[in-house]
Amino acid sequence: MDMVLEADRLGKRYGSTWALRDCSLHLPAGRIAALVGPNGAGKSTLLHLAVGLLKPDAGAVRVFGRSPYGDTEGLADIGFVAQDTPLYRDFTASELVIAGGKLNKRWDATLARTRLAQLGIPPDKPVGKLSGGQRAQVALALALAKQPRLLLLDEPVASLDPLARREFLQSLMGSVAESGTTVLLSSHLLADLERVCDYLIVLNASQVQLTGAVDDLVAEHRQLVGPRHDGGVIGGVAAVVRASHTDRQSTLLVRADGPVTDPAWTVREVSLEDVVLAYLADGTTQTSHSEWGVAA
Amino acid sequence: MIWLTWRQHRKQAFYTLLALAALAALLVPIGIAMRHTFADLGLTDCASQLARADVAQATRETCDAGYRRFGNQYGNLSLVAVLLITLPVLVGLFWGAPLVAREVEHGTHRFVWTQGVGRNRWALVKFGLVSGSALILATVYGLGMSWWVDPLTKAAHEGRFGMIVFDLQGIVPIGYTLFAVALGVFAGTVWKRMLPAMGITLAGFIGVRAAVELLARRHYQAARTQTFPIEGEGPPEVSRGDWVLAQGVRNPDGTMMAEGGRIQCPPGGQGPDGRVCGAELGLEPGAYNWQLYQPADRFWLFQSIETGIFVALAVLLLYLAVRRIRRIA
Numbered sequence: 001m002d003m004v005l006e007a008d009r010l011g012k013r014y015g016s017t018w019a020l021r022d023c024s025l026h027l028p029a030g031r032i033a034a035l036v037g038p039n040g041a042g043k044s045t046l047l048h049l050a051v052g053l054l055k056p057d058a059g060a061v062r063v064f065g066r067s068p069y070g071d072t073e074g075l076a077d078i079g080f081v082a083q084d085t086p087l088y089r090d091f092t093a094s095e096l097v098i099a100g101g102k103l104n105k106r107w108d109a110t111l112a113r114t115r116l117a118q119l120g121i122p123p124d125k126p127v128g129k130l131s132g133g134q135r136a137q138v139a140l141a142l143a144l145a146k147q148p149r150l151l152l153l154d155e156p157v158a159s160l161d162p163l164a165r166r167e168f169l170q171s172l173m174g175s176v177a178e179s180g181t182t183v184l185l186s187s188h189l190l191a192d193l194e195r196v197c198d199y200l201i202v203l204n205a206s207q208v209q210l211t212g213a214v215d216d217l218v219a220e221h222r223q224l225v226g227p228r229h230d231g232g233v234i235g236g237v238a239a240v241v242r243a244s245h246t247d248r249q250s251t252l253l254v255r256a257d258g259p260v261t262d263p264a265w266t267v268r269e270v271s272l273e274d275v276v277l278a279y280l281a282d283g284t285t286q287t288s289h290s291e292w293g294v295a296a
Numbered sequence: 297m298i299w300l301t302w303r304q305h306r307k308q309a310f311y312t313l314l315a316l317a318a319l320a321a322l323l324v325p326i327g328i329a330m331r332h333t334f335a336d337l338g339l340t341d342c343a344s345q346l347a348r349a350d351v352a353q354a355t356r357e358t359c360d361a362g363y364r365r366f367g368n369q370y371g372n373l374s375l376v377a378v379l380l381i382t383l384p385v386l387v388g389l390f391w392g393a394p395l396v397a398r399e400v401e402h403g404t405h406r407f408v409w410t411q412g413v414g415r416n417r418w419a420l421v422k423f424g425l426v427s428g429s430a431l432i433l434a435t436v437y438g439l440g441m442s443w444w445v446d447p448l449t450k451a452a453h454e455g456r457f458g459m460i461v462f463d464l465q466g467i468v469p470i471g472y473t474l475f476a477v478a479l480g481v482f483a484g485t486v487w488k489r490m491l492p493a494m495g496i497t498l499a500g501f502i503g504v505r506a507a508v509e510l511l512a513r514r515h516y517q518a519a520r521t522q523t524f525p526i527e528g529e530g531p532p533e534v535s536r537g538d539w540v541l542a543q544g545v546r547n548p549d550g551t552m553m554a555e556g557g558r559i560q561c562p563p564g565g566q567g568p569d570g571r572v573c574g575a576e577l578g579l580e581p582g583a584y585n586w587q588l589y590q591p592a593d594r595f596w597l598f599q600s601i602e603t604g605i606f607v608a609l610a611v612l613l614l615y616l617a618v619r620r621i622r623r624i625a
Contacts, residue, residue: 051410053625070622072414080410086403088304095303102299103411139407146412 002029004064004150004182005050011058012045019045021206023059027184027199031213032176034193035186036276037203043186044083046203047154050184051080063150076106079148079181083155085139089128093121093138100142112145119171133164137171144175151176153185157192169196190276200272202279209279214272221275224252226265236260242278253278297413297421305426308391312433320440327444330370334447337362343450346536353529366451373448377460383437384472385501387430392480393493395426396617400488400624419618427477427614434473441465455537456595463509466599471606476501478610478617485620508605514541516601517594524585526574527563537592545574548582558585 005027012020020042027033035043048054049061052068052075060067066074087096093116101107116123119137127135136156143151153172157165173196176183184201187193200217202210210217221241224234229243229250236258243252253274254260260267334340342359345351399405409415442465449456449465456462463472479500483493519541526545545554554577561573574583590598 048406048625053406053409055623072412072416075410075414076412078410080406082403082406082410084403086407088404088407089402091303099300099303100411102297103408103413105412107412142407 003027003062004029004031005184006062007046007049007059008061009059010046010049010056010061012042012049012054013057018206020049020203021058023203023206023208025201025208025211027182027201029182030180031182031199032173032197033182033184033199033201034190034197035184035201035203036190036193037186037188037209038280039188041188041203042206043188043203044154047080047152047184047186050150051075051078051152076104076146077149079143079146079151081136081139081143081151081153081156084159085132085136085156087127087135087139087142090126092124093127093130094123096127096138096142097145100145104146106147108145108147111147112141115141115144115171115175131164132159133161133168136160136164136168140168140172147179149181151181151183153183155186155188157187165192169193172196190273194272200276202276204280210275217275218270218272220255220257221270221278222254222256222260223268223270223274224250224254224260224265225268226250226252226262234260234265235262241275242281297417298425300408301422301425305391309429312387312391316433316436323440323444326373330373330444330447333369334366334450337366339363339366339447339450343536363451366447370448370451374460377445377448377464380441381460381463384434384469385476385498387433387473388476388478388480388497388501389494391426391430392477393484393497394490395422395481395484396621396624397484397488397490397493400484401490405624415621416618419621423481423614423617426481427474427610430473430477431470434470437473438466438469441469453536454539455592457537457539457590457592457598459509462595462598463505466596467603468599468606471603471610472505474610475504475606475613478613479504482613482617482620485617485624488624504609508602512605513598513602514539514590516598517590519588519590522587522589524558524560524587526559526579526583526585527561527565529562539590539592541588541590543585543587545577545579545583546586547578547580548584552586553577553579553583560585 003026005025007023007025010020010023011018023042023046035046037043045054049056050063050068052071055069062068063074064077068074068078088099091099094113097109097112097116100112101109116138119134119141121130121134121138127138130138136159140153140156143153156172157168160168169192172183185193185197198214200210200212200214201208224237227250228245228248229252234254236256237252237254237260238257239255241253241255243250245251253270339359339362342362345355346359396405399408405415408418445461445464449458449461452458452461456465462468476497480493480497483496483500484490487493487496543556543558544552545557545559546552559574559577565573572581573579
């Protein structure tokens with residue numbers, strides 16, 4: 001399988017704080033991948049490393065087999081929409097399309113214009129005066145006009161209302177479906193992306209918690225409810241991701257490597273959101289407890 | 297890239313030209329009036345006549361009187377000249393400082409640096425075009441100011457070496473302007489917000505300019521010394537156009553007797569109590585007036601050295617700015 005994006009023990013440090021650490025992941029070609037994690041988890045840092053804005057402090061990141069930092073030629077293959085969709089606010093949408101043409105060797109101006117026309121975006125109004133949803137669409141159209149093989153979107157829908165979110169994601173899916181572009185979108189809310197993505201990367205506290213195809217992730221996790229569990233081995237369970245206990249009962253979210261046959265446990269299917277939340281809950285709090293000087 | 301630069305800065309360029317035109321509309325009439333007065337007072341040939349060794353006493357007196365009258369009428373314009381030397385730093389504040397800082401403040405650097413051209417090319421084209429425009433602007437300004445300030449400098453003792461007028465004319469404005477722009481750009485890559493970048497640019501520009509002007513400039517070349525007798529006819533000889541760094545009266549053995557002063561007595565002149573000229577200062581026979589100076593004909597040499605210093609600083613700052621840009625995300 002072709003890997004579009006590979007990170008190997010990738011790390012980025014700001015001062016003494018690691019924004020991203022020991023990040024290893026692979027993104028196969030043709031996927032629509034969601035990069036999910038709470039604010040400050042390192043999502044933007046990972047995307048900036050992938051588009052070559054940042055230089056890794058540890059490990060390596062490769063996009064189409066090339067190291068993106070300082071690689072101008074590689075930029076032609078990557079479309080990037082930064083957080084808050086920054087654009088020159090005094091430019092009109094049509095001027096931005098011209099600017100894109102001047103800044104890129106490969107540039108499909110017709111594609112951008114057609115998209116913007118279909119979306120009903122006024123060509124001669126400064127983009128600073130457009131709504132947030134329209135501006136995001138302009139930024140997306142500009143990124144797509146580069147005809148990228150990898151499209152990176154940093155929180156593209158965070159500032160949009162629910163309707164604009166849906167329209168944005170729909171139009172994104174519509175255009176990448178034909179071209180086979182690999183997409184990596186970040187969000188702090190899984191719900192935004194759940195419907196569109198088929199691959200998932202969960203980032204928390206500057207580390208990768210979970211990565212894999214959505215179907216596989218859902219298939220290999222189970223919820224077990226049974227008598228209070230003291231940490232012993234359960235047949236068919238590879239790892240307990242998260243456990244919560246009452247006096248007499250335990251609820252476990254586990255990664256399974258076979259059928260759980262022990263009749264004491266009631267086995268339930270889980271949704272993607274259950275899995276993500278279980279992984280996010282794990283590992284967030286240790287550092288802050290030690291920083292505050294209190295026992296965890 | 298050129299199109300983008302033009303599109304981003306055309307408004308700024310328009311206002312800059314407008315300001316320059318307004319300035320010209322104000323200064324050109326004053327300059328013309330000043331020239332007329334200068335000619336009417338018969339000062340046009342004074343410079344060349346005074347430079348001759350055999351200049352007649354009468355010519356010297358007429359010229360000095362004319363210079364004084366001219367000075368009385370237009371001396372206040374030196375204050376305007378003080379305002380005019382601030383123009384290069386304005387270019388640095390409004391063209392240099394926002395160049396990177398504004399992009400980063402609005403986040404648009406993430407848009408433009410991830411397009412196919414890459415940020416190195418972006419930086420080179422942008423810095424090149426803005427510096428080039430600043431160069432043209434500064435050349436026009438330097439030439440215009442040289443013309444405008446010419447009568448004022450001729451009438452002043454220190455000539456073109458005067459503290460403000462040296463900075464105003466010739467080629468040094470080019471150095472100052474390029475330095476101001478480069479400092480602004482560099483400050484923008486370090487502080488990444490427009491207002492702090494502008495503040496740092498202003499402070500840095502004033503600091504470096506003052507340091508060079510007050511500490512370095514007088515040492516560009518070894519200063520010369522000149523001596524005059526303390527006895528002589530008529531008004532004291534002055535070395536017009538020279539930049540006098542220090543002067544005083546010295547005894548024959550070289551001891552400084554009156555620092556910063558200068559005396560002249562008529563030949564054989566005596567004080568009220570019958571003592572010889574300067575005896576109350578402790579002067580011995582053979583004492584002389586002394587001055588340390590940079591001669592007027594070093595003007596262009598000094599202009600070139602000062603311009604060179606600031607252009608070199610500008611190049612260094614732009615180089616550092618390009619390097620810093622690689623680390624901004």
